[in-house]
Amino acid sequence: MSPLLRRGAEESAATADEPAGVAPRRPPAGVLRRERRALLKARELRLRDLGGLLVEMYRRGGFRDDLLAEGCADVVGIDARLAEIDELLQTRRNAPRCECGAPILRRSHFCPNCGRPLPAGAAAAAHGDDTVIEPAPAEDR
DSSP: OOHHHHHHHHHHHHHTTSOTTOOOOOOOHHHHHHHHHHHHHHHHHHHHHHHHHHHHHHHHTOOOHHHHHHHHHHHHHHHHHHHHHHHHHHHHTTOOBOTTSOBOOTTOSBOTTTOOBOOTTHHHHHHTOOOOOOOOOOOOO
16 A cells, blocks of 8 residues: 555544544645645556556566556545545535536536536625626716
8 A cells, every 4th residue: 555545544544533523624725735746646656657567467478466456456545535635625615516516617607517507696696706896986177
């Protein structure tokens, strides 16, 4: 198991000791983005290692399923943590969402994911877009 996955497992074990009914604190967005970058690099390296391992196994004419399964499990674990981080970063924004779960963009009339028409002003009201445009004051000459 990779060191990043071990650290994530240790953190989840530490949060299991918290009393029931207490929501765990979410890490700051900067920490989440930093961890996301590190996980993306680790994922890329792991995928390269898996590719090299597969080519070497092909050259030698023997495949070891246990080695491939272990490497794939690491990549799947990294992908799961990346999905958690993306969800934490998205919920932090409190963006309104469509029925399909996609975030609704400001002033959009249709969902960018499923194409459903949105109620008029739903995105603007949910984003708190209360911009009032007033005419400029008349100049006295």
